[in-house]
Amino acid sequence: MSNVRRIAIARIWHEANSFNPVLTTLDDFRRREWTKGEDALIQARDTATELGGLVKFLDDHPHWQTTVSRCTSAPPLGPVTSDAIQAITEEILEDLAGVNWDGVYLSLHGAMVAEGDLSPDYSFLTAVRKAIGPTPVLAVSFDMHACLDPSLIKSADIMSGYHTYPHVDMDAAAIRALSAMERALETGQRPQIALRQLDFLPLSHGMRTDKGPMAELVAMGKTECTTEGLEDVSLFGGFAYADTPNTRAIVTATYIPGIDPEPTISRLSAAYMARRKEFGITLPDAATAITKAVSDLDSGASWPIALVDPADNPLSGGIGDTTAQFRALVDADPDYPTVFCFFYDPELTQKAHQLGEGAAISCALGGRIMPEFGPPVLFEGIVEHLTDGQFRNRGPMEFGRQIDLGRTAVLRRGQMRVVISETCQSANDPAWCDLHGIDLNEVAIFAIKAKNHFRASFQELCAQIVDLDCPGLAPIDLSTLPYRKIPPAFF
Template sequence: MTRPRRIAVARLWHEANSFNPVPTGLEDFRRREWTRGAAALEGARGTATELGGLVRFLDAHPHWQVTVSRCTSAPPLGPVTQAALATIRDEILADLAGQDWDGVYLSLHGAMVAEGDLAPDYSLIRAVREVIGPDPLLAVSLDMHACIDPSLAGAADILSGYQTYPHVDMDDTAIRALSTMERAFALGTRPAIALSQLDFAPLSHGMRTAEGPMAELVALGRQACRDAGLEDVTFFGGFTYADTPNTRATVAVTHQPDVAPAPMLGTLAAAYLARRDAFRVDLPGAEEGVALALDHLARGARWPVVLVDAADNPLSGGIGDTTALLRAMLACGSDLPMLFCFFYDPALVALAHELGEGAEIDCALGGRIAPDFGAPVPFQGVVERLTDGRFRNRGPFEYGREIDMGRTAVLRAGQMRVVISETCQSANDPAWCDLNGIDLAQVALFGIKAKNHFRAGFEPLCGPILEVDCPGVAPADMSLLPYRHLPRAFYR
C-alpha cells in the first residue's frame, strides 16, 4: 500500500507590466480568483488550469492528502501593491508553518513585480522554503513568460513551465510538476533544477508554439527529456514588459540527481540563442494595418478580418484605453460592419446601464487613463446591448473557467460597434461573443486589444489576423519604453 503524502498547495499568479500606471491591489485579486480549501478544488474541476490539473492528478492519486491554502490571481496590470502582496504571502506562509509536509506545490506566474520587490515570486519561494524547512519537496509551475530569478534553483526542487502559447496546457503543466514529485517520493530521490540564462529578451509576439522558433525549441526540449532522461525542459522567454534584472530568455531543466544536466543544458541554450533573430517582428502601424485589412476584404477574404492591437493587450498589462486603432478604423471610410473590442471605462459603463438599451449616448472613448497613447475619440450613437459580464470559457484557453468582466455595454454608431467594460479584460474566448450578442460572421473588420491568447478560440472563426503596433504600454518596439533594469543590448 502506498504511503499517504501530506501536500500543501498555494497559488499566486500575476504578471506585471512595469509601465502600466494602474497598480494591482487586493481587490483585483479578489475579483478574478480568490479561493482556498475544498472550494478551490471543487471550483477548478474540469478546467484547463493548474488547479484543474491538480484535481485530475488527485483523482488518480488518492493517497495524496492535500491542504489548499490561498489560491488567487489578478489581471496583468501594473506592479502589485505592498499591502496586497503582504496579505496574500502572509496567509500562505501561516498555513504552511509548523506542519509536517512531504511536499509543497506552488502555482505561480513568475513575472510578478511589486512595490519594492522586482522578484516577489522568488521572494515567496525562498520564504516558503524557510518556513517548511529543507526536507519537503518543493515543486513550482510557472508561465512560459516567467522572468527566472537564479535563486529558484537553490530553493525549489522541481520546476515545470507552460509548453504552449496560447497557454492551453496549464493543467498539463501542473500534472508534470506533480508527477515528478510523485516519482521522487517513489524513488526516494530529490530532483534538482539547473538554469541557463541568456542575454536577450525575446518578444512574445514571436513565441507562438503552433509554428516558428518556439515550436522548434519545445520539440527539442521534449526530445531532450527522452534522450537524456530529464524530468522537464522549459524554454522561458521572460515578460518583456516587466522591467527586472531577470527579464531574459532562460532554459530550465529539472533532473534526477543521477543525471548530469550540463551537456544537454548547454546544447539547448545554444539552440535558443541561435534563434534570437527569429523572434523579432516588424509590424505596421494602425493606418497601414487598416489599409491591409481592407485590401484583404476587397479580395474576398473571409469575415472578419482581424486587427490585433497587442500594445494595449490586457494580458500584456495593457490599460484598455488607447485609441489609435479605433481612430484609424473610423477614419478609413468603409461602410462595412465593424466591431471594436474594447475600452475599459467603468464610469461610461455605468452611464450606459443608467440610460438603458436603445438610448442615445454622446460620449468620449479612451484616452482616459493615459492620453499620451491617444486622445479620446468622440462617439455619438446608441446603447445597443447591456450585460452583467459573466460567462464560462468554451476554451481551449482556460477551458471551463468562470469569467467576470464586470458589466459590459455594446455601443453602436452606424456600422461601428464598440464594446466597453468595467474591468480591463479583453475577449479571449468565443463565449464573449455570445455574451455581447455578436455574430462574427456578420462582422467584416474586427479590431481588438489582444495578442496570442486570442487566437486559441478565435482563429477558427476568423479570416486573416493582422497584428499592428500602436502606441501603448506593451509595444513591439521595445526601444520606446524607459527601461531601468533591462539592458538595451537585450532587445535592440
C-alpha cells in the same frame, strides 16, 4: 500500496507591466480568482488550468491528502501593491507553518513585480521554504514568460513551465510538476533544478509554439528531456514589459542525482541564441492594415478579418485605453459591420447602464489614462446592449474557467459597435462574443486589443488575423520603453 502523502497547495499568479501606472490591488485578485480549500478544487474541476490539472492528478492518486491554501490570480496590470502581496503571502505562510508536509506545490506565474520588490515570486518561494523547513519536496510551475531569479533553485526542488503559447497546457504543466513530486516521494531521490539565464530578451510576439523558433526549441527540449532521462525541461522567454534584472530568455532542467543536466542546458542555450533574430517581427500600422482589410473585403474576402492591437493587450499589461487603432478605424469609416473590443472605462460603463438599452449616448472613448498614446475619440450613438460581464470559457485556453469582466456595454453607431467594460481584461474566448450578442459570421472587421492568446480560440473563426503596430505599453519596439534594469543589448 503507496503511502499517504500530505501535500499543501497554493497559488499566486500575476504578470506585471512595469510601465502600467494602474497598480494591481487586492481587489483585483479577489475579483479574478479567490478560492481556497475544497471550493478551489470544485471550481477547478474540468478546467484547463493548473488547479484543473491538480484535480485530475488527485483523481488518479487518492493516497494524496491535500490542503489547499489561498489560490488567487489577477489580470496583468501594473506592479502589485505591497499591501496586497503581503496579505496573500501571510495567509499562505500561516496555513503552511507548523505542519509536517511531504510536499508543497505552488502555481506561480513568475513575472510578478511588486512595490519595492522586483522578484516577489522568488521572495515568496524563499518564505515558503523557510516556513516548511528543508524536508518537504517543493514543486512549482511557471508561465512561459516567467522572469526567474536564479536563486530560486535554493528553495524549489522541481520546476515545470508551460510548453505552449497560446498557453493551452496549464493543466499539463501542473501534472508534470506533481508527477515529478510523486516519483521523488516514491524513490526518495530529491530532484534538483539547473537554470541558465541568457543575455537575450525575445519578443513575445514571435514566441507562438504552433510554428517558428519557439516551436522548434520546445520540440528540442522535449527530445532532450526524454533522451537524457531528465524530469523536466522548460524554456522561458521572460516577460518583456516587466523591467527586472531577471527579464530574459532562460533554459531550465529538473533532474535527479546522477544525471548531468549541463549538456542539455548548453545545447538548448546555444540553440536559443542561434535563433535570436527569428524572434523579431515587423507589423503594419493601423491605417495601413485597415486600408488593406477594406480593400480585401471590397474584393470579396471572407469575413471576419481580425485586426489585433498587441500594444494595448490586457494580457501584456495594456491599459485597454489607447486610441490609435480606434481613431484609424473611425477615420476609415468602413462600410462594413465592425466590432471594436474594447475600452476599459468603469465610469462610462456605469453611465451606459444608468441610461439603459436603446438610450442615446454622447461620450469620449479612450485616452483617459495615458493620453500620450492617443487622445480621446468623440462618439455619439446608442446603448445597444448591457451585460453583467459573466461567462464561462469554452475555448481551449483556460477552458471552463468562470470569467467576471464586471459590467459591460455595447455602444452602436451605424455599422460600428464598441464594447466598454468595468475591468481591463482580454476577450480571448468565443463565449465573450456570446455574452455581447456578437455573431462573428455577421462581422466583417473585428478590431481587438489582444495578442497571441486570441488565436487559441479565434484562429479557426476568423478568415484573417492581422497584427498591428500601434503605440502602447506593450510595443514591438522595446527601445521606446524607459527600461532601467534591462540592457538595450538584450533586445
